[in-house]
Amino acid sequence: MYAIGLGENKEEVLKAYEKLKEEGIEVELIENPKLLIDKLIDGEIGGAVRGSLPSSKVIPYLRENVGKFYRASILKNPFTKGIFLLSPVGIDDISEDKNERINDKIKIIEFASNFLKNHNLEPRVAVLSGGRLGDLGRNKEVDETIYEAEEIVKHFRGKIDIIHEGILIEEYLKEGYNIIVAIDGVTGNIIFRCLGLVCKIPGYGAVILSDKNINFIDTSRNANWERYYNAVKFLAGGEFE
Structure with missing residues (x-):
């Protein structure tokens, strides 16, 4: 199970969600920034994509939990x-x-x-x-x-x-x-x-560069659906297509 943050630009995130669902990849949509990170840290999901949630809400909270990263x-x-x-x-x-x-x-x-x-x-x-x-x-x-x-x-x-x-x-x-x-x-x-x-x-x-293994990908809230789709596909398979 993977998760994508759902904030502004909902339409593009939903397009990615539907495409992933068609391919049998389980994805949860999460609107609460802290819940997205909590589920990732607690191991309830295999990886998380920021999706269209605001960076100012997600990234500082992620840093609180995992420390410094790039x-x-x-x-x-x-x-x-x-x-x-x-x-x-x-x-x-x-x-x-x-x-x-x-x-x-x-x-x-x-x-x-x-x-x-x-x-x-x-x-x-x-x-x-x-x-x-x-x-x-x-x-x-x-x-x-x-x-x-x-x-x-x-x-x-x-x-x-x-x-x-x-x-x-x-x-x-x-x-x-x-x-x-x-x-x-x-x-x-x-x-x-x-x-x-x-x-x-x-x-x-954007992948997280750190001394910890963090399955999180940062994405712009202005991205098109393909970036959200590609991010989850990478988390799911670890390969570049």
Whole structure:
């Protein structure tokens, strides 16, 4: 049994629910954010999808129960047709403090790499910054993102396949990098909305990256039915289609 949160955008959630029911997958619709998480934590359901419930009600309560975690959106790469992880995508996923933010991104890369390995995919990491490398010196804030990205790459150099070539997300995807590390949660959220909600690139929602095994997928309340459907199918089968 799985559960989907039912808030705003009910019509799209119900479409996913009906499609899953046709395929024999048992799904419960839950309108109370706390009940959704309680049932997940208590083991009453095998996995939960946020559905169209508000993030501000679900995510803080989930953190109260399981501790710190990060979110990584799973999206189809439009160039390679494989999948890639985009993280962070939550506005409160990583710290505003520089040193803590770097540590958060290091943990994201470690957790995301393990996630891909568990699905028989070799992690290839691309770290985003705010401009091309040749833009260094033009803008102080952009410079800081470049220095930060270089520090992260230095931490992993020789251990994993990791690259930083500035803001060029399109080149990273063309080259098949499957972990894209955004500058921060706001930037990641905007990238997801542009790719997933505007350009309609298929996806599975955002998985939880943590040292705990949490069968929860975060989804936008503005998503179409296919994202809710894909999220439950992934929880049920653990495979990408």
